[in-house]
Amino acid sequence: MAKIIGFSGSTVKSGVVEKAMEQILKSTGQEWELIILSNLNMKYCTGCVGCAHTNRCVLKDDINELLGKIEDADGILIGGLARFGKLNGLTKVFIERMFPLFHNNILKGKLVASVAGGLFDQQTVKEELSSVFQAYKMKEVGALSIGGNASCYKCGKGETCGNSAFRAKFGDDAKITKDVFYVFDKDKEAVERATMLGKKIAEVISLKA
Numbered sequence: 001m002a003k004i005i006g007f008s009g010s011t012v013k014s015g016v017v018e019k020a021m022e023q024i025l026k027s028t029g030q031e032w033e034l035i036i037l038s039n040l041n042m043k044y045c046t047g048c049v050g051c052a053h054t055n056r057c058v059l060k061d062d063i064n065e066l067l068g069k070i071e072d073a074d075g076i077l078i079g080g081l082a083r084f085g086k087l088n089g090l091t092k093v094f095i096e097r098m099f100p101l102f103h104n105n106i107l108k109g110k111l112v113a114s115v116a117g118g119l120f121d122q123q124t125v126k127e128e129l130s131s132v133f134q135a136y137k138m139k140e141v142g143a144l145s146i147g148g149n150a151s152c153y154k155c156g157k158g159e160t161c162g163n164s165a166f167r168a169k170f171g172d173d174a175k176i177t178k179d180v181f182y183v184f185d186k187d188k189e190a191v192e193r194a195t196m197l198g199k200k201i202a203e204v205i206s207l208k209a
């Protein structure tokens with residue numbers, strides 16, 4: 001059986017990105033694991049390039065175990081979301097920390113797919129991830145863009161605050177009801193796209209074997 005590892009860079013516990021990633025991974029029908037990066041200890045890349053010969057990072061944190069998992073995997077899935085119009089920080093830190101595997105072309109041709117979550121900026125997130133995959137010479141199999149929820153839906157001031165993402169999305173007169181929340185499992189079309197992406201990942205892996 002092939003092995004596919006997902007890395008969620010979402011900091012929202014059991015949020016949309018995690019749910020969509022689970023659906024994709026399940027749909028591969030292969031052995032899979034979903035790693036929640038926010039549960040781990042991950043420092044920032046210092047750019048020391050101490051990894052050039054070893055393909056492992058000199059920093060003492062959880063990244064080297066993840067690098068081993070990436071090397072062993074037949075394919076990986078990376079999930080991120082939008083913050084201030086761009087890819088969120090944790091996901092960015094993780095993809096920078098994949099740098100040790102860039103040397104000696106370890107990442108070259110590695111199958112990768114992405115999940116891009118957001119209220120407005122999923123497309124930008126998807127493109128940012130895609131450009132990193134290209135830089136790393138990975139083989140991108142596909143990407144899933146999905147909706148998300150803003151903290152403003154729940155803070156208590158979402159209908160009145162001048163900075164409300166809820167008002168930006170639904171207009172100044174809209175009311176916050178349970179219907180405004182984006183729930184991945186209820187978005188049949190998104191679940192279907194996630195399922196198709198999972199199957200596509202499995203198919204591309206089987207063609208490579």
Ligand SMILES: Cc1cc2nc3c(=O)[nH]c(=O)nc-3n(C[C@H](O)[C@H](O)[C@H](O)COP(=O)(O)O)c2cc1C
Pocket residue numbers: 010012014015016017081082083084085086117118119120121122147148149150151182
């Ligand atoms: C501080 C902050 C900034 C955000 N900025 C954006 C943004 O610029 N564009 C956007 O599409 N979504 C933005 N979001 C929404 C997140 O992308 C959203 O949390 C994500 O889609 C995940 O959805 P979930 O929280 O339901 O899992 C922001 C959320 C927070 C907390």
